[in-house]
Amino acid sequence: xxxxxxxxxxxxxxxxxxxxxxxxxxxxxxxxxxxxxxxxxxxxxxxxxxxxxxxxxxxxxxxxxxxxxxxxxxxxxxxxxxxxxxxxxxxxxxxxxxxxxxxxxxxxxxxxxxxxxxxxxxxxxxxxxxxxxxxxxxxxxxxxxxxxxxxxxxxxxxxxxxxxxxxxxxxxxxxxxxxxxxxxxxxxxxxxxxxxxxxxxxxxxxxxxxxxxxxxxxxxxxxxxxxxxxxxxxxxxxxxxxxxxxxxxxxxxxxxxxxxxxxxxxxxxxxxxxxxxxxxxxxxxxxxxxxxxxxxxxxxx
Numbered sequence: 001x002x003x004x005x006x007x008x009x010x011x012x013x014x015x016x017x018x019x020x021x022x023x024x025x026x027x028x029x030x031x032x033x034x035x036x037x038x039x040x041x042x043x044x045x046x047x048x049x050x051x052x053x054x055x056x057x058x059x060x061x062x063x064x065x066x067x068x069x070x071x072x073x074x075x076x077x078x079x080x081x082x083x084x085x086x087x088x089x090x091x092x093x094x095x096x097x098x099x100x101x102x103x104x105x106x107x108x109x110x111x112x113x114x115x116x117x118x119x120x121x122x123x124x125x126x127x128x129x130x131x132x133x134x135x136x137x138x139x140x141x142x143x144x145x146x147x148x149x150x151x152x153x154x155x156x157x158x159x160x161x162x163x164x165x166x167x168x169x170x171x172x173x174x175x176x177x178x179x180x181x182x183x184x185x186x187x188x189x190x191x192x193x194x195x196x197x198x199x200x201x202x203x204x205x206x207x208x209x210x211x212x213x214x215x216x217x218x219x220x221x222x223x224x225x226x227x228x229x230x231x232x233x234x235x236x237x238x239x240x241x242x243x244x245x246x247x248x249x250x251x252x253x254x255x256x257x258x259x260x261x262x263x264x265x266x267x268x269x270x271x272x273x274x275x276x277x278x279x280x281x282x283x284x285x286x287x288x289x290x291x292x293x294x295x296x297x298x299x300x301x
Contacts, residue, residue: 037157099246131215
C-alpha cells in the first residue's frame with residue numbers, strides 16, 4: 001500500500017544487498033517515515049477513538065446528573081474497557097478506580113479519578129494507533145532485512161509520540177481549572193479533579209510513549225517478554241505500591257495513583273533500555289532467516 005505513491009516497504013535509500021545507506025537528509029527521511037506511520041496509525045486511531053467515545057461520552061453525560069451516577073457509570077465503563085481494550089494496560093485505571101472505592105468517603109475520589117481516566121483514555125487511543133503502526137513497520141522492515149530502517153522507524157514514532165504527549169500534558173495543566181466541569185456539575189468533584197491534574201498530566205505523557213514501545217517489542221517478536229514486563233510492572237510493583245501509599249501511609253487517592261505512575265515509569269524505562277540496547281542487525285538477520293525458512297525471501301515487497 002502506498003502513501004503518496006511510496007510503498008510502506010520501499011527501496012528508498014537502499015544499496016545493493018541488504019545494506020541501507022543513511023539518507024543525505026534526515027529531515028526528509030523523517031518526513032517519509034512519518035507518512036508511512038500515519039498512514040497505518042490514522043485509521044487505527046480513528047477507530048479506537050470512536051469505540052472508546054461511546055462509553056466515555058456516556059460517562060460525561062452521567063456526570064451532569066449526579067455524583068453517584070458518575071461513579072456508577074465509571075465503574076461499569078471500566079469493565080467494558082477491560083473487555084474491549086485489554087486488562088493489561090487500558091483497564092488498569094479502572095482497576096485503580098475500584099481500589100479507590102475502598103477509601104473512606106470514596107464517592108468524590110472515584111468521580112475525580114474517573115474523569116481523569118476518561119481524559120487519559122482518549123489520549124491512549126492515539127497511542128494504540130501508533131502501537132499498531134510501529135508494530136507493522138518494525139516487523140516489515142526486519143522481515144525485509146532493513147535493520148537501519150527498523151531502528152529509524154522506532155526513533156520517528158518515539159519522537160512523534162512524545163511530542164503528542166507533551167502537547168496533551170500542557171493542555172491538561174493549562175485547563176485544569178476548567179475541563180472538570182465538562183464532566184460534572186459538582187464543585188467538590190471538580191476541585192478534586194483539579195488537584196489530580198498534576199498526576200494526570202504526567203500519566204498522559206508516559207502513556208503516549210509506553211504503548212508505542214510495547215508495539216516495537218511486538219513487532220520485533222518479543223510478545224512474551226512484553227507480557228511479563230506488563231504483569232511485573234503493573235501488578236507486582238505498581239498495584240502494591242499504590243495500595244501501600246494510599247492506605248498504609250494515608251495518602252489516599254494521590255498515593256494510589258502515584259503507585260500506578262510508578263509502575264508505568266518502571267515499564268517505560270525497561271522498554272526504553274531494551275529498545276536502546278537491541279542489536280537491530282541481529283534482529284534483521286533472524287527475521288530474514290525465519291522468512292526464508294517459511295518459504296519467502298527478504299526484500300520481496
